[in-house]
Amino acid sequence: MNFEIQVSGQGSRTTSLSILRNKVRKHALSKAHTQAVKVAEQQKEAAIENTVETMTESYMKETEAVFRTAYHLAKKNRPFSDHESLIELQELNGVKMGSILHSRYSATQIIQHVASEMQSKIISSIIASSSKLAVLIDEASSLSHKAVMTVSIKASIQEESPEFIFLELVELENQRADGILQALLTCLTNAGFTEEWLHENWVTFVSDGASVMLGKKSGVATRLTLRFPKLFVWHCMNHRLELAVSDAVDEVNSVNHFKTFIQKLYSLYSVSNKNERELVNAAAEVGSQLLRIGRILDVRWVASSFRTVRAVWTSLGALVQHFKNACSDEMRSTKERQMYRGLLDRVQSPEFICDLGLMYDTLHELSLLSQELQSRSITLLRAEHLLKRSIRVIQSFKESPGEKYSEALEAKQTGEYRSIALKTNAKLKSINPGQFLQSLVNNLEKRLSFEDETIMDLSILDQSKWPSKPSIRHGEEQVKRLCKRFNLCTDQALNGMRDLLEEPSSEPKDLKPLMNCMKTFPVGTAECERNFSLMNNISSDKRAVLLISNISNLMMININGPPTSKFDPRKYTRTWLKSHRAASSVRSRQCSVKAPAESKFVWNIL
Numbered sequence: 001m002n003f004e005i006q007v008s009g010q011g012s013r014t015t016s017l018s019i020l021r022n023k024v025r026k027h028a029l030s031k032a033h034t035q036a037v038k039v040a041e042q043q044k045e046a047a048i049e050n051t052v053e054t055m056t057e058s059y060m061k062e063t064e065a066v067f068r069t070a071y072h073l074a075k076k077n078r079p080f081s082d083h084e085s086l087i088e089l090q091e092l093n094g095v096k097m098g099s100i101l102h103s104r105y106s107a108t109q110i111i112q113h114v115a116s117e118m119q120s121k122i123i124s125s126i127i128a129s130s131s132k133l134a135v136l137i138d139e140a141s142s143l144s145h146k147a148v149m150t151v152s153i154k155a156s157i158q159e160e161s162p163e164f165i166f167l168e169l170v171e172l173e174n175q176r177a178d179g180i181l182q183a184l185l186t187c188l189t190n191a192g193f194t195e196e197w198l199h200e201n202w203v204t205f206v207s208d209g210a211s212v213m214l215g216k217k218s219g220v221a222t223r224l225t226l227r228f229p230k231l232f233v234w235h236c237m238n239h240r241l242e243l244a245v246s247d248a249v250d251e252v253n254s255v256n257h258f259k260t261f262i263q264k265l266y267s268l269y270s271v272s273n274k275n276e277r278e279l280v281n282a283a284a285e286v287g288s289q290l291l292r293i294g295r296i297l298d299v300r301w302v303a304s305s306f307r308t309v310r311a312v313w314t315s316l317g318a319l320v321q322h323f324k325n326a327c328s329d330e331m332r333s334t335k336e337r338q339m340y341r342g343l344l345d346r347v348q349s350p351e352f353i354c355d356l357g358l359m360y361d362t363l364h365e366l367s368l369l370s371q372e373l374q375s376r377s378i379t380l381l382r383a384e385h386l387l388k389r390s391i392r393v394i395q396s397f398k399e400s401p402g403e404k405y406s407e408a409l410e411a412k413q414t415g416e417y418r419s420i421a422l423k424t425n426a427k428l429k430s431i432n433p434g435q436f437l438q439s440l441v442n443n444l445e446k447r448l449s450f451e452d453e454t455i456m457d458l459s460i461l462d463q464s465k466w467p468s469k470p471s472i473r474h475g476e477e478q479v480k481r482l483c484k485r486f487n488l489c490t491d492q493a494l495n496g497m498r499d500l501l502e503e504p505s506s507e508p509k510d511l512k513p514l515m516n517c518m519k520t521f522p523v524g525t526a527e528c529e530r531n532f533s534l535m536n537n538i539s540s541d542k543r544a545v546l547l548i549s550n551i552s553n554l555m556m557i558n559i560n561g562p563p564t565s566k567f568d569p570r571k572y573t574r575t576w577l578k579s580h581r582a583a584s585s586v587r588s589r590q591c592s593v594k595a596p597a598e599s600k601f602v603w604n605i606l
Contacts, residue, residue, distance in 0.1 A: 060573060062098035063582045065090070067569035069097075070110040074557035075564055077537050083107035100581065108550060109580075114572050115553035118560055122157075122165060123192040131156040132486060132517045133193075134204045136164075137184060137213075137220075138528035139175060143539045147172040148548060149180060150531040151187050154522050159512070162520045164376055164527045166559040167191060169535065169552035177212050177220050184220070203486050204232040206522045208239045230485050232454055236524035237373050237383055244447040245302055245366065248440040254431045258355050261346060262308060265319070268343075279315075279322045306367035309359050313404065316356075319347055320420050349425035350412035354405065358433055361402025362440065365393050374526035381462045383523045384450045391444055398437050405433070457482050458518050463504055470501055479514070486517050534558060 027033055069086050072078070081104045087097045101110070126133065134154040142148050151167045168191070170183045188198065205224055207213040213220050214235055221233040249255045269276045312319070323344035327337055346352050369390040373383055401409060411417035450456070459465055460475035467474070479497050483490040496511025538554050539546055561567065573582075 059582060060570065062096050063101070063573045063577070064569040065095060065097055066101045066106075067110055067114070067573055067576075068564065068567065070107045071114060071557065071561070071567050071569065072564050073107060074111050074114075074554045075561065077534075077554070077558065079543055080104035080107045080111075098582065110576070111557060112550070112553050113576055113580075114561075115556040117572055117575060118556055119167070119191060122560065125157055126153075126155045127192060127197060129156070129159060130197075130201055131159075131162070132203045132520045133198070133201050134162075134206065134520045134522050135184070135188070135202065136206045136522055136525050136528055137180075138208060138525050138532070139172065139180065140532050140535075142535065142548065142551070143541070144545065146548060147175050148535070149183060150528050150535070151184065152527045152531060154520055154527075156516045156520070159516070161377075162516055164522075166531060166555055169531070169548055169555055171548040175212065177215065177218050177223060180212065180220050181223050199228060199230075200487050202228060202231060203517060204234055204521050206234045206236060206525055208236050208525055209243065230487075232485075232521070234521065236526075237387075237448060238370060238524040238526055240447045241366065241370055241373065241444075242302060244443040245305075245440070247443040247447070248436065251439045251443075252431065252436045254355075254429050255359075255436060257429065258359065258431060261352075262312065264343075265312065266308070275322075278325065279318055302363060302370045303367040306360075306363035309356065309363050313356055313360050316347065317418055317420065320344065323347065345423070345425055346428065348420060348423050349428055350408075350415075350422045351425055351428040351430040353411055353417055353422065354408040355431045357402075357405040357408030358431055358436070360404040361397060362394065362437070364402075364404075365390055373523055376527070378523050379519055380450075380455060380521050380523060381459060381518070384455070384459070385462075385464075387444070387448050387450075391441055394437055394444075395441055398434050401433075454482070454485065458521075461515065461518060472498055472501055474501055482514060482517075488513055488517060531555065531559070 066087065069090070070083055072086070073080065073082055083104055083106070084102050087102045091097050100106070132155065136152045136154070137149055139147065139149045149170045149172055151170060152164055153167050154162050154164050156162045168187050170187050172183055173179055189195075193202075205221055207221065211219060214222075214233070216222060225231050225233060249259065269279060323340045326332060326340035327344060329337065332340075369386055372378060372386050378386075397405070408417075411422060415422050450459075457478040460478040475497055476494060479493050480490055482488070483493050492510045493514045496508040496514065499506060499508035500511055534555055535551060538551055538558075
């Protein structure tokens with residue numbers, strides 16, 4: 001049976017056609033056909049999605065208000081349990097918040113949805129524009145003692161200057177190179193990057209200098225370059241700066257003695273509230289400013305060491321007074337008074353003052369360099385310039401002492417510093433300035449080398465290194481090598497380079513892809529350190545049970561999301577309502593206001 005409309009009976013052709021037309025007309029006017037046509041049209045018009053689009057404004061606003069509240073929690077690092085109380089507060093102020101989506105579980109789901117949508121939008125934009133990609137990773141342990149890896153990327157959004165973007169906080173099953181590599185590739189794949197796209201656009205990988213990351217035989221970077229041969233691997237400059245300082249400290253023994261003494265001061269005041277209180281009182285006695293003393297030349301970055309030296313330099317008067325008071329305190333044991341006598345003899349010696357001044361000037365310069373290297377906008381070319389300048393400044397200290405060291409030398413000659421009588425301490429061996437400064441310069445040049453061919457090719461974009469009258473073909477070979485390695489259009493880049501040579505003050509449009517590629521290269525992993533700092537703020541002692549995935553969602557919103565005032569929840573409520581219910585839905589169990597656990601009669605008069 002073919003289910004064709006057939007003529008009943010035998011008749012002429014004209015009669016048969018008339019009967020057929022009548023049957024077709026009756027079918028076209030039938031309820032069954034009308035309903036079928038309506039269903040087909042609804043399928044084409046995506047009726048379900050359009051129903052969401054045509055919801056009343058008030059119906060949408062209630063869900064948007066709930067979304068904005070959950071978003072506020074993520075931006076301010078507040079616990080999910082605050083969601084319910086914030087909604088209750090808004091309802092007391094007359095804001096309609098619907099009747100569901102008020103629990104902490106709903107807040108968790110909303111934040112997960114917003115974070116997922118944000119990541120999808122970001123990655124889609126990067127992939128669509130074929131922006132060059134840099135990947136930065138670092139590993140640490142969460143407060144719940146889980147091994148985690150933060151993955152950040154740097155890429156251009158809508159052809160603008162590249163910027164850092166938090167991608168994900170990944171829980172590591174193991175911390176070996178193969179485990180980290182697998183976790184990284186899975187993270188990139190799940191985000192939406194295909195291997196073909198990565199081969200074409202992934203230009204650099206940056207990490208710290210741990211052997212599991214940069215090991216020559218089987219480190220993560222080595223394994224990645226086997227899979228992506230054109231990938232440029234870079235060791236974080238901030239970590240290399242710390243290694244250079246550490247090498248110099250190890251080479252000069254007297255610096256180690258200075259470090260040990262500062263650590264003694266840190267231990268003295270960090271573990272005893274009594275000692276810290278006495279130091280405050282001593283500072284008040286002599287009218288001295290007081291700064292908190294921390295660690296020096298340890299695992300923290302060099303800027304932290306400088307803050308400690310500055311604190312000792314600033315608080316020197318208070319320290320001397322406290323040590324004097326402790327020496328004459330009969331309530332203390334003989335051993336303790338002798339310890340304070342030894343500390344006093346040391347801080348009152350010109351040898352210590354000179355060492356302190358030398359370390360102040362040196363660490364101040366290195367601190368400035370370290371902070372510049374942590375900037376989000378710094379490029380490799382700018383970093384090289386700053387490094388060479390800092391080396392020249394440190395070298396100049398050998399011929400012309402810095403400000404604080406000059407003050408210390410003057411105090412040594414006069415025998416007095418800030419009303420403190422200085423006494424030579426024969427037991428102390430001062431730091432040899434020439435030896436220490438030269439060791440520092442040598443290690444900086446060794447650790448922070450810019451001799452890689454790719455870096456030297458990129459330096460062709462630095463106009464300060466051009467000859468006075470460059471040829472129109474100046475830098476042609478370097479540009480060709482860069483374009484070949486990073487899959488850029490050679491002809492376009494060469495044309496842009498020639499435009500720049502003819503008009504050095506211009507910004508050629510044809511050179512923009514190469515310039516953005518150069519700006520994509522991160523100098524270090526300071527962004528990863530910021531991520532871990534945020535992770536620790538989120539996963540506090542009271543929130544240690546948070547899942548890593550939830551911490552990652554909170555970090556995604558906190559780092560990448562706009563301020564609450566600029567957040568548009570409607571973009572996210574529309575996608576939410578396709579698979580979830582609105583805040584004003586009556587088909588779900590309604591939220592109820594909980595009565596206070598206790599009641600006080602005094603409330604009646606307040």
